[in-house]
Amino acid sequence: MKQFIQNLPKVELHLHIEGTLEPELMFELAARNNIDIPFSSCAEVKDAYNFHNLQSFLDIYYQGANVLITEQDFFDLTWAYLLRCKNDNVVHTEVFFDPQTHTERGISFDTVVNGIHNALSQAVDELGITSQLIMCFLRHLDEKSAFIALNQSLEHKDKIVAVGLDSLENGNPASKFERVFKYALDEGFLTVAHAGEEGPASSIRDALDLLKLTRIDHGVRCSDDETFVKELAKHRTPLTVCPLSNIKLKVFEHMAEHNIVELLRKGVCVTINSDDPAYFGGYMTDNFMAVGEAHSMSKTEIAQFTFNAIEASFISDQEKNRLMSMNQTYLDQNM
C-alpha cells in the first residue's frame, strides 16, 4: 500500500503555507532576521507541538510566523513546501495564506503575496507542479480588518483565485464575514471557509448559505446531521478533510474513529489534505497512509480521494480532464 500511495498522483486543496514552516527553517530565518525564538533546538520546538484543541495550536502557529519578514523568506518557505510536494507526487496544490498574520506585524501585503507567488510560478516549469493561491481572513479579527486585507488584495487579483476563512471557528460565526464575502464575490473571487472542524453541523450550513461557498474546509462535523450528509453527497459539495490535523487537534481521538472513509462511501466529495504539515506530523503521503492504515480500503477507494480533489479543484475543465486521465491510468496500471 505504501508504494501505491507514494506514487499516486495527488492534489492538495487545504494547505496553510505558514503551517509548512519546519523547525529547521524557523531557526534559519530567525538567525537571518535577527529574531529571538523561545526554543534552543528543533527537538524542543517539536516537543512544544502538543495540542489539546485548535486555539492551543493557533497560539504556537502565529508565534512561528514571526520569523517571516522578507519576500525571500516567503519564497523559501513556499519552495520548501513545493519540494515536499514533488517528493509526494502532488501534481497540483491550492495554497492558503493569512495576510493579516503578517500585515498586523508591519510586513506589507505585497512582500507576502509576491514571495509566495514567485515560488509557485517557478514550480510550474522546474517541478511540474501547478497551483492556485487562496487568501484567508482570520476569523478572530474584526470585519474591518478583513475589508482592509480584501482591498489590499485587489491589485493582486491575477495571483489569487479565492478567499477563505480560518482561525478560531467557535465564537466567530460565518455571519460576521457575510458582507466581506459578498464584496469578494462581487470582485470575482471564489469563496471557501473552514467550518465544522470544532463547530457543529449548523456552522457548516451557515457558512455555505451565508458565504456562498464553493467548498468547505474540514466539514467533518457534518456527520452530526445525517440529513445534511445526504444533501452534501447529493450536491457533491467538496469537503477538504485533514486527517492528521484532526487527530492532533483532538477532533477525533483515533484515526480508526475518523469519519472520512464513511463519508467517501456515502458519496460525499471528501478529499485528503495536510493542513499544517510541519505542526501535525505529515505531508500528503503521510495523511493518505494514516487513513489507509487505520481503515481497510481498496485501491479504487484510495484513488477516489484524488478524483474528488480534481473535481473540487479551481482549475479549468481541460486541466481537470488531463489530471483525471492521469489518475485513471495510474489506477489501471497498478490494480
Ligand SMILES: Nc1ncnc2[nH]cnc12
Ligand atoms: N486547522 C486550522 N483551523 C483553523 N485555522 C487554521 N489556521 C491554520 N490551520 C488552521
Ligand SMILES: [Zn+2]
Ligand atoms: Zn486549515
